Amino acid sequence: MEKNFKKFISGYLQNDNIYFYWKGRVALYALLKAMKVTKDDEVILPGFTCVVVANAIKYLGAIPIYVDVEKNTMNPTLESYKKAITPNTKVIITQNTFGLSTQVDEIAKMANAKGIFSIEDCTHGFGGTFKSKPNGTYCDAAFYSTQWNKPFSTGIGGFSLVNNQELIVDVEKVNDQLQKPSIKEKLVLSALLFSREYILNSSNYWRLRSFYRFLSKHNLVIGSSQGSELESTEIPDGFFKGMSDVQLKKGVNSLNDFDNLLLKRKENATIYSEFLNKNNKYHVDSELFNDHSFLKYPILVRDQNKFDDLARKVKIELGDWFCTPLYPVKNNLEKWDLNAESVPSALYLSKHIENLPTDTDNSFKVIEFLKSNINELI
C-alpha cells in the first residue's frame, strides 16, 4: 500500500525521498529533529499559521520567532525573514498559505547562503507550483498534510519531502523512533472515514461538525488536534507516530480524482476573484494565480460573527482558518512566544478573514450569497 501511495506522490513531487506520518505536524517535528534543532535555537516562521507548527518547535525546547505577513499574499516577504535572523537562527519555515507560496526560491537560497536550514510548510499546497516547480521542492525539506480538509485526505495524516540529500540519513534515524498507531486508533479512524463518506451530508453537516470538534477537543475521538495541543506546549503522549495502513489505503483512493479537484478549485477561485475584483473588494490578484492552488479562497469581512450567521442560514460552508494568528488558539498566545501586536497585518487579517469553499459544485450559490451581503465585505 505504502509503495503505491509513495509512487504517486513521488511522481508529483519528482523526488523519491518521501516519509509518511500520523499527521503533518509529526512530519515537521521529525524534520526539525533531523536538523538537530534543540534548546534555545531559533526557528523563524510566519505569524499567521497553525498553532501546531509552533508546538513542534516548542516540543524541542527551541524558540519560535514570528514574522508578519503581507496583506495581499498572506505570507512574509524575503526581507522580513532576513530581518528576523540572529546568530541563533537554525531554521526558516516558509508556508503555502491557503495554497500560495511567495518568494520561496529566494528565501531558500538566502537561508542556504547563511548556513540556515529551510522548510516549506506545504500543508495547504500539495498540487500547487511555484515558478513551474511543485510546491515543496525549493527548500531543504517540506511537509504536507492529508488531514480532512486538505488538498487530498487520508482522514488525518501527513508526509515529508527531503530535498537535501545530506539530511536523509538523519531523517531515517529519527524515523526509527516512530511508534505504530494502535489497533484502537486505526479502528476509530476507519469509523470516522466511514461516517464522513456515508453519513455526513449537507443537512447534518453543521451539527456533526460541532459534535466532532467537541469530541476531538476532549480527546474522545481522534481529531485534528487534541485539547492539550491547544492549551499546552508539552509534547502529548504518543505524538511521534507513523502513518497507519488505514491512512495509506485511503490516500491511494483519494488521489484518483486529485487532478479534477485541483482544476475545480482553480475554476471556482477565478469566478470568486472576478466577482470580488469587479466590486472593488479584497481578492487574490490575478498575477498570483499561476502559483496558487486555492485550497480555500480567503476573503475579508467587516464582522466575522455576523457573516458566519448569514452563511449558516443559507447553508454555505465557510471556513474559519486563521481567524487568529495562531489558529485556532485565541488567547494566551504568549505561551507560544507570540505577541500578536508584533504581527499587525496578521492580526488585522485574522480579525476579518473568512474562507470560501473552492471544492464546491455550486459556486453560483456562493456568488449569490456574496452579492446579497456585498456591504459586509471589505
Ligand SMILES: Cc1ncc(COP(=O)(O)O)c(C=O)c1O
Ligand atoms: C499552516 C499549517 N501548518 C501545519 C498544519 C498541521 O497539519 P496536520 O493537521 O496534518 O498536523 C496545519 C493544519 O492543519 C496548517 O494549517
